[in-house]
Amino acid sequence: MACLTHGLTWVPLYVALLYLVIKNNESVAQILLVIGCSAACVLLADVTADIIVKPLVARPRPCNEPQISEMVHFVSGLRSMDYSFFSAHAANTISIAVFFCLLVRSKVLGTTLVVWSLVNGYTRIYLGLHYPFDVLTGLAWGTAVGFLVYWLYTLLYKRLSSVNNYVSTQYTSTGYSLDDVDIVELVFFLTIIYTIIRAVIIY
Numbered sequence: 001m002a003c004l005t006h007g008l009t010w011v012p013l014y015v016a017l018l019y020l021v022i023k024n025n026e027s028v029a030q031i032l033l034v035i036g037c038s039a040a041c042v043l044l045a046d047v048t049a050d051i052i053v054k055p056l057v058a059r060p061r062p063c064n065e066p067q068i069s070e071m072v073h074f075v076s077g078l079r080s081m082d083y084s085f086f087s088a089h090a091a092n093t094i095s096i097a098v099f100f101c102l103l104v105r106s107k108v109l110g111t112t113l114v115v116w117s118l119v120n121g122y123t124r125i126y127l128g129l130h131y132p133f134d135v136l137t138g139l140a141w142g143t144a145v146g147f148l149v150y151w152l153y154t155l156l157y158k159r160l161s162s163v164n165n166y167v168s169t170q171y172t173s174t175g176y177s178l179d180d181v182d183i184v185e186l187v188f189f190l191t192i193i194y195t196i197i198r199a200v201i202i203y
Contacts, residue, residue, distance in 0.1 A: 004195050005089065005123040013116070016187040017100065024176045029160050034103065037153045041099050045091035045145045049138065054083040063128035087130045090138030091145065093117035098146025103153070105172045106181045112188050117142075 021034045061084040097113035104110070121135040130138075170178055 004119060005127060005129075009191065009195060010116075012187050012191055013184070016184040020104070020176065020180050020184055023180050027160070030157070033153065033156055033160065037099060037149050038096060040152075041095035041142075041145055041149045042092050044149070045095045045138075045142050046088050048141065048145075049086055049088035049091050050082075053086060057085045058083055059085045059134075061129055062131055084130055085134045085137065086141065087121065087124050087134045087138035089124050090117065090121040090130075090135045091142035093120045094139045094142035095145040095149070098143050099150050099153075102146070102150040103174065104176045104181065105174045106176065106178070109181050109184060112185055116188065 017038075018035070022031055025031045025034065061082070094114070094117040097110070097117045100113055101110035117139070121130075121139060124130040124135055125132055172178065172181070
């Protein structure tokens with residue numbers, strides 16, 4: 001669980017998504033727009049949670065509550081002394097998932113990214129870093145952020161190029177190669193296999 005919740009574990013997935021974007025956009029401006037919007041998803045979700053809401057609510061994490069800490073799974077000494085409400089991990093990951101769902105329009109990729117986000121959220125609860133409502137709130141806020149940023153993306157994209165609808169068995173409706181989507185899928189599943197093997201070896 002500790003491995004799944006670390007951002008570094010998912011670097012290969014981020015690189016695969018970057019590859020997908022670079023490979024399937026025609027101009028540097030289009031590529032930078034997607035990268036910028038992805039960064040905006042994380043920034044908006046993270047700043048709202050960590051900089052604004054957490055200090056205002058100031059709810060301790062479950063792992064720091066004396067009445068609850070004995071029921072918490074401490075893995076590799078993983079704890080955090082900052083506040084619990086709401087989960088920035090859940091908000092960040094679901095905002096990226098929703099944005100790429102709308103961007104790529106692949107049901108398989110969309111499902112995979114949503115599962116990725118839910119797995120991240122579950123690990124935060126399992127490790128005692130968040131209450132379930134913290135994660136649910138993070139998922140709700142992140143979903144809203146993903147939709148908002150995609151709406152802004154469509155407005156800016158129209159200024160860069162014409163909007164095309166692709167009808168092909170090799171591409172999604174927004175022009176993303178299904179072969180490239182498969183690469184992202186492969187990276188995701190290899191990462192999951194890596195975390196399972198690592199957990200077996202270490203724990």
